[in-house]
Amino acid sequence: MARISFSFLCPASWYFTVPTVSPFPRQRVAFLGLFFISCLLLLMLIMDFRHWGASSPRDRQYERYLARVGDLEATDTEDPDLNYGLVVDCGSSGSRIFVYFWPRHNGNPHDLLDIKQMRDRNSQPVVKKIKPGISAMADTPEHASDYLRPLLSFAAAHVPVRKHKETPLYILCTAGMRLLPERKQLAILADLVKDLPLEFDFLFSQSQAEVISGKQEGVYAWIGINFVLGRFDHEDEADAEAPQELVTGRRRTVGILDMGGASLQIAYEVPTSTSVLSPQEEEAAKILLAEFNLGCDVQHTEHVYRVYVTTFLGFGGNFARQRYEDLVLNETLNKNRLLGHKTGLSPDNPFLDPCLPVGLTDVVERNSQVLHVRGRGDWAACGAMLSPLLARSNTSQASLNGIYQSPIDFNNSEFYGFSEFFYCTEDVLRIGGRYHGPTFAKAAQDYCGMAWSVLTQRFKNGLFSSHADEHRLKYQCFKSAWMYQVLHEGFHFPYDYPNLQTAQLVYDREVQWTLGAILYKTRFLPLRDLRQEGVRQAHGSWFRLSFVYNHYLFFACILVVLLAIILYLLRLRRIHHRQTRASAPLNLLWIEEVVPIIGVQVGP
Numbered sequence: 001m002a003r004i005s006f007s008f009l010c011p012a013s014w015y016f017t018v019p020t021v022s023p024f025p026r027q028r029v030a031f032l033g034l035f036f037i038s039c040l041l042l043l044m045l046i047m048d049f050r051h052w053g054a055s056s057p058r059d060r061q062y063e064r065y066l067a068r069v070g071d072l073e074a075t076d077t078e079d080p081d082l083n084y085g086l087v088v089d090c091g092s093s094g095s096r097i098f099v100y101f102w103p104r105h106n107g108n109p110h111d112l113l114d115i116k117q118m119r120d121r122n123s124q125p126v127v128k129k130i131k132p133g134i135s136a137m138a139d140t141p142e143h144a145s146d147y148l149r150p151l152l153s154f155a156a157a158h159v160p161v162r163k164h165k166e167t168p169l170y171i172l173c174t175a176g177m178r179l180l181p182e183r184k185q186l187a188i189l190a191d192l193v194k195d196l197p198l199e200f201d202f203l204f205s206q207s208q209a210e211v212i213s214g215k216q217e218g219v220y221a222w223i224g225i226n227f228v229l230g231r232f233d234h235e236d237e238a239d240a241e242a243p244q245e246l247v248t249g250r251r252r253t254v255g256i257l258d259m260g261g262a263s264l265q266i267a268y269e270v271p272t273s274t275s276v277l278s279p280q281e282e283e284a285a286k287i288l289l290a291e292f293n294l295g296c297d298v299q300h301t302e303h304v305y306r307v308y309v310t311t312f313l314g315f316g317g318n319f320a321r322q323r324y325e326d327l328v329l330n331e332t333l334n335k336n337r338l339l340g341h342k343t344g345l346s347p348d349n350p351f352l353d354p355c356l357p358v359g360l361t362d363v364v365e366r367n368s369q370v371l372h373v374r375g376r377g378d379w380a381a382c383g384a385m386l387s388p389l390l391a392r393s394n395t396s397q398a399s400l401n402g403i404y405q406s407p408i409d410f411n412n413s414e415f416y417g418f419s420e421f422f423y424c425t426e427d428v429l430r431i432g433g434r435y436h437g438p439t440f441a442k443a444a445q446d447y448c449g450m451a452w453s454v455l456t457q458r459f460k461n462g463l464f465s466s467h468a469d470e471h472r473l474k475y476q477c478f479k480s481a482w483m484y485q486v487l488h489e490g491f492h493f494p495y496d497y498p499n500l501q502t503a504q505l506v507y508d509r510e511v512q513w514t515l516g517a518i519l520y521k522t523r524f525l526p527l528r529d530l531r532q533e534g535v536r537q538a539h540g541s542w543f544r545l546s547f548v549y550n551h552y553l554f555f556a557c558i559l560v561v562l563l564a565i566i567l568y569l570l571r572l573r574r575i576h577h578r579q580t581r582a583s584a585p586l587n588l589l590w591i592e593e594v595v596p597i598i599g600v601q602v603g604p
């Protein structure tokens, strides 16, 4: 029987022996119990440790709130960890450059990069616009890069020079370019690809200058707004915007309506199992559905979204006005010919246009044909005249141009309207935000019925939004009627649909399709970061899980060991007492034996 004595913790009288093979089964049970509890504790702590990276829903909401506040601050260009990206939106009415930035990816494979619009030293968004659209370069494509130079120089002055080489530049052209013959489009793009890299050091290749399809534009706008609203977040938590809704897994996404100068897009998520369709409808629906994965790993199917997206070229606000003028001119001249009238042929016998404010005069010219017009500001009559331009078919499941429209659950959906949807409601009417059909109709009607002289006077007095210009004043009556017709007659939105917001800024972030474009184009970058992180973790994994790194775990283990020791000592003490009582004479002998062996005694 071996004897071990403990002298450093106990009083001298505590000298005792420990049998190597315990003769006490209860002691063994206690040991096993302790061992089991320790393991359990360790396991729980390790599990908990894995979750330390993720914060609670409440924390996440708070973090999001802080992030929104942070979005309004000047971008810290000294921070070496920030990445930058540029998107040029070459639209039909003008081009604008957006400068975005993002920090390192947060490591959660469910999240996209946290891309935000850059803000300058005065905390103003870094964005610059030029007019006219790039399609104005159609006949002089060799000057396309000169045309874009002011935008790129502006961006180059804002992005730190050391970052230029790694800053991707995307030049994405929309409807204005789509309307040009392919030959002219290619000539413009070729000039950009050839000349811009000579002057600017951004990451730019041939594939990064393109004419995107309307479908892409719609999907990008859809991604942009849903990202800003946090609808791609997957964790279980109450929705900040709809707290009554406890969302598990995926959140309900919002749909978009985006009316530019030349084209119009609608996009919304559709369920994977669509309603019963005829084979023809099924075929039509397939063409209009975009299925894409927003996860950084294509194998993660929980990030697959199925979105109905349609684009209508020629249905943007400015282009619709041109189509309307074509229609009016042709109809009036035909009537003149048939009935011998002279309507619109001179300024004193103008065509009375219900879609222009009262008293506004204008001249429509097409191929040497001229039509003199004067506004009569009749919004209802204007709407009625626009009906043929919607080109609806008789089928109930079709929207504009007779295109199949996937059913929308108007009782359980949310939409955001951008560009003309916002400008038409806000610029002069000042009712942007939550859209209410009857209120909008009343305001638009009142505006239309005003005399042009009164409107221009109000404009001079600064009564309209700072974004409103003369073009807006002139065409507001037409555009508001067009928007209304498109929304309710074209897309069949109920007149009292309560869940449409018209917007340009959401949480003070400008929501443009360009944000969705850069999010989509950089969606695999997190995977690269995660892989690098994975390699780093593999090297340092022991360190990360070690007790020293994890101080909570370390203290818990110390506690468990101390507990085990104390219990063990108490147990031995009891055994010792029992034995002392059983053989008192032997006790002395034990002490005599033990003291010489150890030779160290604490206490008297």
Ligand SMILES: Nc1nc2c(ncn2[C@@H]2O[C@H](COP(=O)(O)OP(=O)(O)OP(=O)(O)O)[C@@H](O)[C@H]2O)c(=O)[nH]1
Binding pocket: 090, 091, 092, 093, 094, 174, 175, 176, 259, 260, 261, 262, 263, 264, 316, 317, 318, 419, 420, 423, 427, 467, 468, 471
């Ligand atoms: N109030 C206001 N109007 C704008 C602004 N930007 C453009 N517009 C006007 O809105 C109309 C539509 O312009 P955009 O939304 O830029 O459309 P676009 O990109 O030119 O058109 P697409 O090529 O069809 O996408 C044009 O008549 C512009 O003059 C803006 O920031 N504020």
